[in-house]
Amino acid sequence: MSEETVPLARSPIATDPTVVVAGWEVCARVSTAPLTLSDETPLAKVLVRAPFGGAARDALGVSFGRTARVGLGTAGEVLLVGSAPGEWLALGAPGTAAAIRAALEERLAGTGEFVSVLDLTHGRALVRLHGAAAPVVLAGVCGIDLADHVTPDGTALRTSVAAVVTDLVRDDDGGVRSYLLHCERSSGQYLVDALRDAGSPSGLEVTGFRGLVPSSA
Amino acid sequence: MMLLPCPWCGPRHAGEFRFHGAAGTRPDPATTTPEQWRRYLYVHDNPRGWQTESWYHSAGCRRFLTVERNTLTHEVRSARDTQLDAAPNAAEDAR
Amino acid sequence: MSTSHGTARTNGNGHARTRSGLRGYSAWSLLRHGLSRSGWPRAWREHELRDRYDAVIIGGGVHGLATAYYLARDHGMRHIAVLERAYVGSGGSGRNTAILRSNYLTPEGVRFYDRSIQLYEHLAADLNFNVMFSQRGHLTLAHNDASLRTMRWRTEVNKLQGVDSEVIGPDRIGELVPYLDTSAETRYPILGALYHPPGGIVRHDAVVWGYARGADAHGVHIHQQTEVTGIDVEHGRVRGLRTNRGRIATPVVLNATAGWSSLVSHQAGVEMPVQTFPLQAAVTEPVRPFLDTVVVSGTLHVYVSQTDRGELVFGASVDPFASYSIRGSLEFTEGIAGHVLELMPALHRMRLLRQWAGLCDMTPDYSPIMGPTPVEGFYVDVGWGTYGFKAGPVSGEAMAACIADGKPPEIISAFGLDRFADGRLVGEKGAAAVGH
Amino acid sequence: MSILPTSRRARSATGAGGAGGPAPMRLAPREGEVIDRKRSVEFRWNGTPYTGHPGDTIVSALAAAGERVFSRSYKYHRPRGVLTASYLDPGAMVQVGDEPNVRAAHRLVAAGMDVRSQNTWPSLRYDVKAVNGLVERFLATGFYYKTFIKPEPLWPLYEKVLRTFVHAGEIPPDSAPGCYDQRYAHPDVVVAGGGPAGMAAAVAAARAGATVMLVEEEHQLGGHLRFGGPAERARLRELAAAVAAQPGIEVLTDAVVEARYDDNWIPIVARSLPGIDERLIKARAGTLVVAPGLVERPYVFAGNDLPGVMLSTAARRLINLYAVRPGHRAVVLTANPEGDAAVADLESAGVEVAAVVDARRGETVTAAHGRHGVRAVELGDGRRVEADLLVTAVGWTAPTSLLNQSGDQPVYDPRAARFRPDPARMPDDVLAAGGIAGDGDLDQLVAHADAVGREAARRAGAAGGAGAGSAVAVPSLAVDEHPELFSAGTGGFVDLSEDVSAKDITTAVAEGYDSVELAKRYTTATMGPTQGKLETVNTVAILAAATGRSIAETGTTTWRPMYAPITLGALAGRPHQPVRYSPMQPWHERHGAVPLVAGQWIRPEHYGDPAAEVTAVRTGVGIIDVTPIGKLDLQGPDVAKLLELLYVNKWQKLGIGRVRYGVMCAEDGVVLDDGVTGRLGEQHYLMSTTSSGAATVWEWVENWLQTAHPDWRVHVTPVTTAYASINIAGPRSRDLLARLTTDVDLSAEAFGYMNVRTGTVAGIADCVLWRIGFTGELSYEIHVPASYGLHVWQRLLDAGADLGVRPFGVEAQRVLRLEKGHAIVGQDTDGLTQAFSAGVDELIKLDKPDFLGKPELVWQHQRGTHPRLVGLQPLDGSIVPPEASQILDRAGGIAGRVTSSRMSPTLGRAIGLAQLDPELAVVGTHVTVRLPDGSDVTAEVTERVHVDPQGERQRV
């Protein structure tokens, strides 16, 4: 048994070899393949619940089904996802969950609405499927129409992916198709296995943690 | 399987939802008789045609929906968020 | 029991012998007709629709026809009509996967279904029509300890009612069905099974036709293409009914319409705790016989048997939402295929030929509703859900007695409509809820 | 008789079977042929090597080598040859390696194929069971129902014999696994059928901006144009070029539109793909265009199943696609231009056309004679013509299957002599094009299909397709006059797959099975692999004649999926069966945990010695991974109201830092779930549920909140796997936890039983610690942010090494809780167990104004007749009655059952829980337990708690 002195955070997705980034054990592999899958679980994940379409929504500036990059002061920039009616998911740099939570609570305090903010960083798995062929891979596991005119960049939706309920967020990167997939932590390994299986004919490779793409990129 | 037009998520495969059946009215537990209560428990309309029923979008928005559906043709006439119907000022951005 | 037919006799265990009234398929007639290839009599005749019957049975499925048969044969009732909106056996009776068994959970259930199996065992001889009851044994697989516990529970209750059931382990299972993957490494390992040797499959259409033929021989009028559109009730009593072919006056009406039964009861003003759900089935192209046992997995929601023609017949659980549609779904065939291959991986090259669906009248406790209703003269034999074909003979026998005597016989006393208002459910769902 | 067309001859001419030598029936190269003569392919047929060319089907290669019998028939084992030379061919089902029922007239030959005829013994040519033919009259319709009835005990033996007659291929038990794929698609338009109509419709739809899938069952696009004359081939090149040039069309050949389900949910199976056996495409299409053409209808007459009797389309396929001469000397029965064209093709192939029988002039064929194949044909005028080939072209059947699945009911049109779709009954999202919609010359068909394609795009609302534009005027297609030619009235087979004769149909009618549905079921006509595509109309026509009804009145049977039989492998695709793991799973695997499948979760059942694990907990300390326990985060001012509604007990007064056990019932009073809920803050609670009940409870709570109490302010978030949950149990658990916790005072005074704290464990902040116990020992359930679960687990084991800490699994926990008499919902209760039968009487607060299921519990209590959950100990403590053993009353009836039962390592004796009738449910009563082997054992009813009844061990 290992004598761990510094507590390491681990994603549910097994990787080998690993390196440590911001207290997280992450995949050390770097792939230059045109189609990649990366484990983004270390990102901070904060959930906001508030009434569907009132002051909280206005304060957050994101409505259901859409995403936006929002600056949260010292907490930095987050990707804010309108993940369900009355539900938002804020994704930020590893280690910033507490700050994001505080910033969001502060921002929403003025609304007078019934609001709750919950850190779900450790409760969810998050991966990014990146590359022009990403829709082909997803078409093997998910019944959503990924055509541009149906689900353009910046779309957020929840559906069943390989029989796991998953938030699917289209978050293109420099004009290249890119999707974030977010599900319950315990299903993370299974989801990745299903994606790799579906992606192998398209040459899908695993790459290391990428982190959030900032809005300026 | 048919498509259900979720008022939030748009048309989705019915497999994403869970069927909760025709909605019944709960008798007042303080005054109910066994007959009334068991009607509430066990007896539901079973029409061959239009029915108003409850569905839960468990793999999507996780909202309970009130759906008017034809049990023979599977045509859907309307699908609304149950809570918004019950509390109309809860939100305005239900599509 | 009143017996006006001089030929009607019943042997010691209540099993009825062939009646001389039934035109026989004897060796002689077979030879004669085989050689000439002509001149078989009609299995049942066509009649004018009379404006009055002593009893009218709605529904030409196994339940309605069997009730008519026993009513005419054993109780000497004269003027009986069976009304069927389409053709005989067009409902669940013509589209079920034909599995017969008696390994239920409650003592009431086990006794009841066991009587039916006994009747089935002699039905061919009784009706002089080979219904091809193939008692090949029935296996219910358990993939987790909860379902294994339920299998034990059923086994113990079965044995106490004298019904042959036992729990067997993976090795025995592998011997009975070599195609099953009984290794421990599967996603749903097979931990054991409830083995029920008397269970099996039957040629379902033959049961329907045999009863129709038998009922006809005892004077019952079978009217196909005759739909009941209304039931006349006066002062809480049945007076007659309306059909697409005219009115009929009658003091006794039996609702034996399964999936449609709440609509029919509604016509008489009787409310029932019944919801209609489609149940689907499918059949593959034939292959050489390799499966000698009925295989069921509750966890994987699938059952499989192989007919004497070589096809595999598949079934599952009811559709996930209420419906009167029998169009069928892709999800059903996908699910069936996935689950069958989970159990028997070698079958991946078998081809699914056809799928279909039937309507099931589901009750809250997965037990039937049988007997009188608040409307005098209006009886029901419904709530057959996904399991009622096997109950055809015993239901016919019991409902005939119920109608003749005006009160339910002991064997169905637990299944009355009033049990719901009284909160006396018959927990066959108890097994379902525990065993998935 | 001058011509003896047997394979014997052909093969003896080449000496060594089909291999190497010249193929006796292969024609000189022909324009339009689809074989690649430059290469050849070797395969085996019943063990003998044969040669074909790439592009050949198994049948065309064998036919080229002179073979003409490919199978034996279903009941009578009659020899069968080519009928349609397409996928549908009922006589061409063969075994290829592991694969049964391969369509040999569609499957392309591949090098090394091992092709065998099915269920023939000892050989295809001399099949012993062909003796059935002698007793044919006894195997006729209804035979089985009338025989083998008595004596009853013999039926199982008869049945065994009957089963040996099954005519089909076989599945070896070790059949090699296949590779199947699935994908979803969202085309604007799916076109079923790649003939001229389908191609034209696809191009028009794509031009209008639609994304199109063009699906063709054959190996190439073109439909009937492929085996037509030069004009057809020219047209085919033109259309194929248009398809190729048009962006937006995905062409799938050797692919089948299998069905149409609600809302245009369309499965398409695609074969001949690189690297995989088959792919199932699940398309949600905007519009479906059904363009399957027409299927040529066989003619019914005596001997119509002999090898050498074939459809005109079959002869033309053999000649024009595969350059195979279908025979030497032919009689052609023709009623249409296609039949006339077949005459020309036969002549061009060097077949001597001995007679052309023109049905349009009232001429007819009455019989074909021969044993293993046609030798002579009898004509209506009494002439007998020697021939080895009889080609028939009597008309068409519309394969309306996909349309009927869309809601259409086919209508019989006597002028066209076929059932035709009724456009009025078709839904908006389905259109028909080509031969199925009507007749007309190629230009008219293409013009019609073009309009259909544009309209399909419009209805799909395709991007550039002017979805809002006005409807495209679709020209109506004329219907030519076709003679109503079905049967010569001389007998013969109606259904070749099922060996159903015309006589069988009339017999069925005479016996009263006179509706189309009953006749189908009694005779099995249309129930074979072709599913009526060849035989329905003939069946209906003969039925109509026998009943005196019209064909229209008689109607057809129901067309159902699949259009063409589909492998289970393709339907199953890649299995998607989610599994869930806790963060400690890698540790469990490394340490030899025996896996337990619990729903989606894989959990450690034990680590080798469950009894020792129990003892470790009772004497020292153990830790168990309980991550799958359901957890719901509840926030808001109205949480207490919610809990008050959900649980049978009271919650308004739960203080911050306290936890409480609760039981939930459904509205029928049946126990739904149980667990503890703790109050973390003023408006913040954490609820736990059983692992298997987590999803149900969440949905249950949402339902009540959203539909009944939308005014309550509560947010519910599932956090089951946000935390790794570890139960630390045993007298040394406090010592162990203390070593890793700095900011929580663990003393009994500061942190008492049924309390909750948040704090840091092993350096990890924000852990939730509740002091509760399922095991009856002093114990702490800690919930650690899941990413650190493995870290904390390892630290606990490291830090407690000297305390003897050891991991325990689910089995030890089951025993521990049983020793404490804790019920498990779903094991000690069942689907009808109301709360007063669950051993939680003290918990149920009937004085609460309301809670879910309350009225039923009031009545249950009043009646008092319900079973009770009791403890049970066999007098002989060494006997452990298996769970589910029945408990008998004095009369031998069932009075209850053992719900839980184990050997207690702590007490060294058997202990259990049981559901028991109230009369017997009195502590100290002796009851009889029936064991599975039939013997009885006496047991004493006890309190439920077997170990430490005062609960002293957990309150330290």
Ligand SMILES: Cc1cc2nc3c(=O)[nH]c(=O)nc-3n(C[C@H](O)[C@H](O)[C@H](O)COP(=O)(O)OP(=O)(O)OC[C@H]3O[C@@H](n4cnc5c(N)ncnc54)[C@H](O)[C@@H]3O)c2cc1C
């Ligand atoms: C796919 C499937 C598989 C099944 N598998 C099994 C199995 O393996 N074993 C088993 O025991 N059970 C099985 N069942 C259940 C079984 O088929 C039914 O419970 C049983 O057939 C019911 O018989 P019945 O005579 O009561 O009703 P049905 O056979 O449904 O007959 C009712 C008849 O009433 C007619 N009718 C309806 N309304 C009217 C009206 N207004 N006027 C006149 N006539 C009317 C209908 O046309 C129908 O023919 C299965 C069911 C299905 C659908």
Ligand SMILES: NC(=O)c1ccc[n+]([C@@H]2O[C@H](COP(=O)([O-])OP(=O)(O)OC[C@H]3O[C@@H](n4cnc5c(N)ncnc54)[C@H](O)[C@@H]3O)[C@@H](O)[C@H]2O)c1
């Ligand atoms: N069918 C013939 O053999 C034939 C011969 C000569 C003339 N004609 C005439 O030509 C016209 C037919 O042209 P058309 O384009 O309508 O038909 P077509 O017969 O030329 O083409 C239809 C194509 O659809 C394919 N198909 C059918 N069902 C399918 C499914 N479910 N999935 C995938 N593919 C499927 C068939 O394999 C066929 O290649 C008619 O008027 C007919 O009389 C037909």
Ligand SMILES: Cc1cc2nc3c(=O)[nH]c(=O)nc-3n(C[C@H](O)[C@H](O)[C@H](O)COP(=O)(O)O)c2cc1C
């Ligand atoms: C036990 C059983 C076996 C069947 N076997 C076949 C079969 O081999 N071939 C076939 O085409 N249909 C078979 N069917 C299905 C029937 O053709 C038909 O689809 C079913 O009875 C429902 O009727 P419907 O399709 O007319 O609605 C079978 C049905 C049952 C119940």
Ligand SMILES: [Zn+2]
């Ligand atoms: Zn939704």
